[in-house]
Amino acid sequence: MALACRSRPYGLMRHLFRGVCATPQYPSASSEMASWSRCVNAIRSYSSAQEEQSDVVVIGGGPGGYVAAIKAAQLGMKTTCVEKRGTLGGTCLNVGCIPSKALLHSSHMFHEAKHAFGSHGVKVANVEIDVPAMMAQKDKAVTGLTKGIEGLFKKNKVTYVKGSGKILSPGQVSVDLLEGGTKTLKAKNIIIATGSEVKSLPGITIDEKKIVSSTGALCLPEVPKKLVVIGAGYIGLEMGSVWGRLGSEVTVVEFADTIVPSLDAEIRNSFQRTLEKQKMKFKLKTKVVSVDASGPSVKLTLEPSTGGEQTVLEADVVLVSAGRIPYTKGLGLEEVGVKMDKFGRVEVDNHFQTNVPGIYAIGDVIPGPMLAHKAEEDGIACVELLAGKAGHVNYDTVPGVVYTHPEVASVGKTEEQVKAMGIAYNVGKFPFMANSRARTIDDADGLVKIIAEKETDKVLGVHIMGPNAGELIHEAVLALEYGASSEDIARTCHGHPTLSEAVKEAALATHSKAIHF
Numbered sequence: 001m002a003l004a005c006r007s008r009p010y011g012l013m014r015h016l017f018r019g020v021c022a023t024p025q026y027p028s029a030s031s032e033m034a035s036w037s038r039c040v041n042a043i044r045s046y047s048s049a050q051e052e053q054s055d056v057v058v059i060g061g062g063p064g065g066y067v068a069a070i071k072a073a074q075l076g077m078k079t080t081c082v083e084k085r086g087t088l089g090g091t092c093l094n095v096g097c098i099p100s101k102a103l104l105h106s107s108h109m110f111h112e113a114k115h116a117f118g119s120h121g122v123k124v125a126n127v128e129i130d131v132p133a134m135m136a137q138k139d140k141a142v143t144g145l146t147k148g149i150e151g152l153f154k155k156n157k158v159t160y161v162k163g164s165g166k167i168l169s170p171g172q173v174s175v176d177l178l179e180g181g182t183k184t185l186k187a188k189n190i191i192i193a194t195g196s197e198v199k200s201l202p203g204i205t206i207d208e209k210k211i212v213s214s215t216g217a218l219c220l221p222e223v224p225k226k227l228v229v230i231g232a233g234y235i236g237l238e239m240g241s242v243w244g245r246l247g248s249e250v251t252v253v254e255f256a257d258t259i260v261p262s263l264d265a266e267i268r269n270s271f272q273r274t275l276e277k278q279k280m281k282f283k284l285k286t287k288v289v290s291v292d293a294s295g296p297s298v299k300l301t302l303e304p305s306t307g308g309e310q311t312v313l314e315a316d317v318v319l320v321s322a323g324r325i326p327y328t329k330g331l332g333l334e335e336v337g338v339k340m341d342k343f344g345r346v347e348v349d350n351h352f353q354t355n356v357p358g359i360y361a362i363g364d365v366i367p368g369p370m371l372a373h374k375a376e377e378d379g380i381a382c383v384e385l386l387a388g389k390a391g392h393v394n395y396d397t398v399p400g401v402v403y404t405h406p407e408v409a410s411v412g413k414t415e416e417q418v419k420a421m422g423i424a425y426n427v428g429k430f431p432f433m434a435n436s437r438a439r440t441i442d443d444a445d446g447l448v449k450i451i452a453e454k455e456t457d458k459v460l461g462v463h464i465m466g467p468n469a470g471e472l473i474h475e476a477v478l479a480l481e482y483g484a485s486s487e488d489i490a491r492t493c494h495g496h497p498t499l500s501e502a503v504k505e506a507a508l509a510t511h512s513k514a515i516h517f
């Protein structure tokens with residue numbers, strides 16, 4: 001069965017399927033190119049009737065918006081992107097993915113130099129952290145990348161308007177320009193890509209000094225002695241790791257009974273144990289009742305989530321990382337009648353169209369995981385559909401990565417989900433302790449876990465905790481995308497000695513037996 005799966009021309013079938021199933025917005029012709037130039041001409045003739053007219057105006061220059069704008073321009077549409085921050089790249093490049101990964105890397109190097117170099121015979125005395133220098137390195141990465149997007153806009157002829165956009169009506173966006181004054185843009189299509197903002201908690205005022213959001217946690221001037229993190233999700237664990245490695249005593253207060261509730265339970269439990277070994281403390285099933293920042297330190301009053309005796313916890317800095325909410329302030333959505341759900345997310349159909357014709361939305365502002373790569377995929381698919389092409393996002397294969405050390409990465413279903421769906425399944429696991437590369441680099445904490453359907457051996461989910469898990473997961477993403485079996489992965493030759501061999505061995509263990517464990 002599995003071998004039969006392996007040889008089928010699945011990729012080709014998938015491509016054809018996409019082509020057949022797409023519902024182009026513009027009239028289709030026999031050839032794709034002819035159809036596309038008709039679409040562009042149709043938009044252009046509409047455009048020429050009005051001044052400052054674009055085919056597409058994208059509001060928001062984050063990973064969703066800037067990628068959509070570049071792709072739209074590449075597809076021949078006259079494209080404008082409006083961004084109010086003053087730099088492109090959105091949350092991700094300015095105050096999210098990029099600066100956090102820079103600090104994770106710097107703090108990891110410091111920690112390794114202090115605690116791990118010795119066992120490799122590398123002697124370094126008086127290892128110190130220079131926080132301003134670390135921040136300067138982070139800022140250099142951010143500036144280089146955000147400027148790079150401006151370059152990509154020029155290269156692809158995307159017009160970049162710096163200012164705050166407001167939808168006046170379908171086809172009309174007014175912009176309060178950063179340089180002063182306003183400008184009205186006209187467009188056949190408007191894409192909302194305004195992202196998300198930090199979710200505040202009642203009674204807790206973020207001052208970005210003692211009580212910080214992720215933005216403040218990315219630029220603390222010194223290492224706090226005691227850091228309390230509210231929320232054991234992606235941000236809490238990543239930023240808690242950064243400051244913990246640099247010397248903070250980190251306590252994470254989490255309302256739920258687990259850390260990162262979306263992870264596979266076995267991986268999650270193992271992950272928590274590892275973080276505890278790194279001296280991160282957890283107070284699960286606990287809520288913060290009040291926060292008093294009036295004194296030199298911050299006093300948090302805690303209570304069990306279900307009620308009970310209160311305790312007080314002191315901190316120098318408190319990080320509020322209890323989730324993010326869609327950002328639609330000042331966009332004029334109520335006025336033009338764009339529907340939003342009870343969480344404030346813009347409602348869209350499977351072509352990213354809102355209930356108002358000509359207005360689309362992508363990224364963090366719509367339902368789905370709040371991840372940069374998901375926002376990018378939304379953006380590409382949205383403009384491909386506008387171009388009459390077969391835009392498509394497979395939300396079942398969006399990977400998630402927590403960039404702690406070790407990293408934790410997953411794609412597809414967890415064991416708990418498969419069980420709840422009543423699907424009979426096999427599990428294959430392989431520990432990094434038995435992987436030669438992990439042993440040579442002395443970084444062998446974690447495992448690869450593969451879940452496959454019992455009847456067909458089709459891979460349903462892959463969960464990895466280990467060194468470079470965020471890179472290793474993409475073999476699994478491809479496997480899920482192409483409907484591969486665990487045998488497909490196991491029979492694929494993997495280089496030696498590599499960490500990837502742990503994925504191959506876990507695949508072997510899923511339908512047969514691992515060789516090295």
Ligand SMILES: Cc1cc2nc3c(=O)[nH]c(=O)nc-3n(C[C@H](O)[C@H](O)[C@H](O)COP(=O)(O)OP(=O)(O)OC[C@H]3O[C@@H](n4cnc5c(N)ncnc54)[C@H](O)[C@@H]3O)c2cc1C
Pocket residue numbers: 059060061062063064065066082083084085089090091092093095096097098100163164165166193194195196214215235327329330331362363364365370371372373374375403
């Ligand atoms: C600390 C942190 C770390 C993260 N790390 C990762 C990670 O490692 N990997 C990952 O995949 N995701 C990560 N994320 C999540 C990621 O940043 C978001 O999922 C992603 O940025 C969403 O992209 P977006 O384009 O939808 O929105 P955003 O990136 O939020 O961009 C929206 C842009 O729209 C602009 N805007 C808003 N309103 C208007 C308006 N009216 N007019 C003009 N412009 C406007 C905003 O200024 C903003 O620049 C992280 C987030 C945070 C906070």
Ligand SMILES: NC(=O)c1ccc[n+]([C@@H]2O[C@H](COP(=O)([O-])OP(=O)(O)OC[C@H]3O[C@@H](n4cnc5c(N)ncnc54)[C@H](O)[C@@H]3O)[C@@H](O)[C@H]2O)c1
Pocket residue numbers: 201230231232233234235236238253254255256259260261286287288321322323324369370371400401402403
């Ligand atoms: N590596 C990455 O891909 C990455 C990194 C950072 C952020 N992000 C994205 O940014 C988004 C926001 O990150 P986040 O960590 O703030 O959110 P999150 O949703 O990942 O985690 C929030 C955590 O806070 C807990 N919580 C909620 N209310 C609470 C309360 N009152 N008291 C205590 N705990 C509470 C939740 O149970 C949850 O575990 C995430 O959805 C994620 O997609 C991704």
